[in-house]
Amino acid sequence: MQYTHMAAPKKTFMLLLFIICCIFLGPLFMSDQFSMEAFQQLNTIFLSIIIEAIPFVLIGVLIAGFIQIFVTEEHIRKWIPKSKMKAVWVSCIAGSLFPACECGIVPIVRRLVGKGVPLYAGVGFLLTGPLINPIVILSTYMAFGNDMKMALLRMGVGFLAALTIALLVSWLFQTNQLKHKEHFHTHDTAAKQPFFQRLKNMLHHSIDEFFDMSKYLILGAFVAAALQTFVSAQSLLLFGDSIFHSTIIMMALAYFLSLCSEADAFIGASFRNLFPSTSILAFLIYGPMIDLKNTIMLLNVFKAKFVFLLLFLITVIVFIFVHLTTFI
Amino acid sequence: MYVDFQHIIKTIILGIFASFFIMLHSSGDILKYVNPKYEYISKIAMVIFICLFLIQIFRILQKKKRAGHVCTSGCDHDHHGNGVLSLRKVFGYSIIAFPMVTGFTFEPATLNAKIAGNKGLFAQISKGNEDPSEKPSLTENAESLTEKENIDIYSEEYNPIPNNNYMSEEELDDKKKLLQASETIEMREDIFGSYYGSINKAPQDYIGRKIKMSGFVFKEEGFTSDQLVLSRFMITHCLADASVLGFLTQFEEASIFEEDTWLEMEGVLDVTTYDGYEMPIIKATSWKVIDEPAEPYVFPVITLLQ
Numbered sequence: 001m002q003y004t005h006m007a008a009p010k011k012t013f014m015l016l017l018f019i020i021c022c023i024f025l026g027p028l029f030m031s032d033q034f035s036m037e038a039f040q041q042l043n044t045i046f047l048s049i050i051i052e053a054i055p056f057v058l059i060g061v062l063i064a065g066f067i068q069i070f071v072t073e074e075h076i077r078k079w080i081p082k083s084k085m086k087a088v089w090v091s092c093i094a095g096s097l098f099p100a101c102e103c104g105i106v107p108i109v110r111r112l113v114g115k116g117v118p119l120y121a122g123v124g125f126l127l128t129g130p131l132i133n134p135i136v137i138l139s140t141y142m143a144f145g146n147d148m149k150m151a152l153l154r155m156g157v158g159f160l161a162a163l164t165i166a167l168l169v170s171w172l173f174q175t176n177q178l179k180h181k182e183h184f185h186t187h188d189t190a191a192k193q194p195f196f197q198r199l200k201n202m203l204h205h206s207i208d209e210f211f212d213m214s215k216y217l218i219l220g221a222f223v224a225a226a227l228q229t230f231v232s233a234q235s236l237l238l239f240g241d242s243i244f245h246s247t248i249i250m251m252a253l254a255y256f257l258s259l260c261s262e263a264d265a266f267i268g269a270s271f272r273n274l275f276p277s278t279s280i281l282a283f284l285i286y287g288p289m290i291d292l293k294n295t296i297m298l299l300n301v302f303k304a305k306f307v308f309l310l311l312f313l314i315t316v317i318v319f320i321f322v323h324l325t326t327f328i
Numbered sequence: 329m330y331v332d333f334q335h336i337i338k339t340i341i342l343g344i345f346a347s348f349f350i351m352l353h354s355s356g357d358i359l360k361y362v363n364p365k366y367e368y369i370s371k372i373a374m375v376i377f378i379c380l381f382l383i384q385i386f387r388i389l390q391k392k393k394r395a396g397h398v399c400t401s402g403c404d405h406d407h408h409g410n411g412v413l414s415l416r417k418v419f420g421y422s423i424i425a426f427p428m429v430t431g432f433t434f435e436p437a438t439l440n441a442k443i444a445g446n447k448g449l450f451a452q453i454s455k456g457n458e459d460p461s462e463k464p465s466l467t468e469n470a471e472s473l474t475e476k477e478n479i480d481i482y483s484e485e486y487n488p489i490p491n492n493n494y495m496s497e498e499e500l501d502d503k504k505k506l507l508q509a510s511e512t513i514e515m516r517e518d519i520f521g522s523y524y525g526s527i528n529k530a531p532q533d534y535i536g537r538k539i540k541m542s543g544f545v546f547k548e549e550g551f552t553s554d555q556l557v558l559s560r561f562m563i564t565h566c567l568a569d570a571s572v573l574g575f576l577t578q579f580e581e582a583s584i585f586e587e588d589t590w591l592e593m594e595g596v597l598d599v600t601t602y603d604g605y606e607m608p609i610i611k612a613t614s615w616k617v618i619d620e621p622a623e624p625y626v627f628p629v630i631t632l633l634q
Contacts, residue, residue, distance in 0.1 A: 040437040043430045048361040048567035050427050051352070054345075055366075055373035062376070143565060203383050210380070211338060215423045222426075228568060232446040269569055 038229055046225035050218060053266055056139045057213060063135065065206030069198050080121050088166045091121035092159060095128030105129040106297040113176050120170035123310065127162035130261040130288040131155075140284065143265035144272075150281070153325060158285045161321045165313050177306040216293055223256075224267050246279040247322065251315070254287030261288035282322040290314045335388045337421050342381040344428045349374035351432075360436035362566045363627050438624045439561050441546035441587035444572045500629060512594070515541035520626040521562050524573045527597070531608035534597045539575075539610055542592040542618060545585045546574065553583040558593055558610070563625045573626070576600065579612035592618045 080087050080094075105126055113122040130136070132155050140151040193201075250271065254264070268283045290311055298307045349370065352358040358370060503519045507526060513534075515523055520541075527534050543558040559574025561567075577593065578600075585591065595612040 037437075037440070038442070040434055041440060041443060043434050044361070044437045044439070045443075045567045047427055047431050047436070051358070051361045051370065052366060052566040055369045055376075058373050058376045200383070203380065204387065207338065207342070207380050207384055207387075211341075211420070211424060215420050218423050218427055224568060228446065229443065230446075266565060267568065269565065272569075 042225050042229040045228055046222050049221040049224060049266060053139075053217060053221070054214075056135060057210065057217060060135050061206040061209040061213060062203075064209050065202040065204075069202040069205060080117055084118075084120065084170050085167075087118055087121045088124050088163060088170060091117075091124035092128045092162050092166065095125040095162070096132040096155075096159065098125070098129050098133065106294065106301060110178070110301040113178060118170070119173055119176050120166045123169045124162055124166035127165060127289045127314070128159060131158045131162065131285065136261045136265070136288070140265040143269040150277070150284070153281055154284045157281065157321050157325055158289075161285060161314075161317050162289070164321075165310075165317050168313055168317075169310070172309070173306065177302045179301060179303055220264075220267065243276055243278055243323075243326075246275045247282045247319065250275055250279040250283040251286045251319065254283045255291050264288070278322055278326055281325065282318060285322065286314070286318045289318065331388060334417070335384065339381065339384045339388060341421065341425055341428070342377060342384050344425070346374065346377035346381050348428055348431055349377055357436055359623070360438070363563050365627075366565070438620060439567060439570055441544060443570070444544075444546045444557075444559060444561070444574070445548065447570075447572050512538040512540050513597075515539065517560075517621075517623060517626050519629065520560055521573060521628045524575075527608050531597070531599045531606060534608065535599055537597045538594065539597050540592075540594045541575070541610075542590065542621070543574065544587075544620075544624075545589045545591060546572075546587050554578050554580050556582045556585060558591060560626045561624070563627055570625070575608060575610050576602065577610045577612055579615070585617075590618045590620050591615050 080090055108129075109122045109126045112125065113119055137151050137155060140154055141148060144150040250268075253271075264287050265284065268280050268287075271283070272280055295307065295311060298310070302310075352361070353367075353371060353374060358364075358367060362370070500522070504522070504526070507513060507519075507523050513523065513527075541558065543560045545556050546559055547556050556577050557572075557574040558577045559572050561570040562573050563570050577595065579595075593610065593612050593615040595610040595614075598609050598611055599606055600609040601607070
């Protein structure tokens, strides 16, 4: 049973997140700032984020469920060509067309790589899958006041960054970097089942995906609401108000909030009167590519050295690419 | 027959989510959380929750050997029930249930002056950005938000709902003309953001004009005793993106009013400089304390597509 060993990292993650929440939010609740009134403010903002984001999460899990049942990895794998360069391009494009969230894509990539898809193509797919897809684009478009600019930048810059990272991986690693030599046996019986059975399976998957994903959204929304309630804009700027500082802050937020890419646009947008758009773009691109929960899932699948190098590559490349946009 | 305990929990949670959304829509409380333009998509979410709830009910009573359950990829969901309810899973479910507990327990609060203070109305302006285009000041922000909202993707497919801030182009033009022509500028809820943006863009043009508005009081450090800010929150999407639209207001009795008091005020517009930034100021002539309005927030204008 390959599912059982997912439990340990998840436990570690939950514990980590709990500790982080305690460190950052604990003092706020204990301070004199905290009152019933403040909690009600926090709660209202918290619910507001959730109420707004949940329709998008629901649409996301329905599509994810559909893909899970009606599209097999075989279809996608067939499109991966032999040449490195072409494979990277195709994998990034395939990822862009494949609606998934960053937590859902890890097991898929593991399976793809285990079946013989080259690592770099897997990485391309891993990075663009959660970042570029119709729901993410729609929610980004709406979150930024029905403005296409941010959504386009997110797609364009994100795609280029993913291409670059995947190419770098193709030069740096020759083997598949999988932790365990897993034996994947096909049990794609999906195609043989009647339509209604598959539809039922799809909805079951959607429900499970909802429970899997909404945890991170709810935690993220709570942290974001707490920040808004207790931390003033000025104190965030204390870290330095240069564009580099604010980009680092936003990327750290993206990493630790571990938001699902379907909903992070709304949270990113809520920071736009605090931070320059470049930093918010970094938040939007970095978060879907890698975050705390994703890292833990990847550590479970790939060798630690590879995961940390990937984390480093993504951080540096996104940082550089985002700042290049200021010259456009 | 085998009953999976986790499926029961999931059913209950989905049911609570569905009823929470039903409650939001039937009580109208949804408008205290999000911009009314989200009503439709939120109703869709409500329907999806009801469907998923009904489907999940039938999952409770499934045979242990899950005939036909297909896992096309190494999916790591918790759906291989196994009935084992570990501490980790309990923690996960309680996180998901948490917003529903607080959602049903607490009435939605109206954002207050403390939040406005955190947003830093004037702090932002006085921060002294080297590059103002990178960090828009609040005034520019408000204007651009309003402008961007002019086209809405829902407006073609759906009829406007009463509370929604839809206007036709002509109506908006008329209102904008009114801003220039009327004797007293009336800052009504439907046009607040637009007027606010125009006045802040060129405060000089409005010197000496009469203005009438209502809003809540909020004060920042460094204010003199005769100063306060009379403001409204503008909600573009959800409360997390609320921006403060406030006018610096000056009158001798300003110190009497506590933060979060709602005032209806008439006054004359003038220009002042605050930390080197030029901004409009209202010299109040008359005011009265009012109750918090039923709709405390203002929303950007959405014009219907022609």
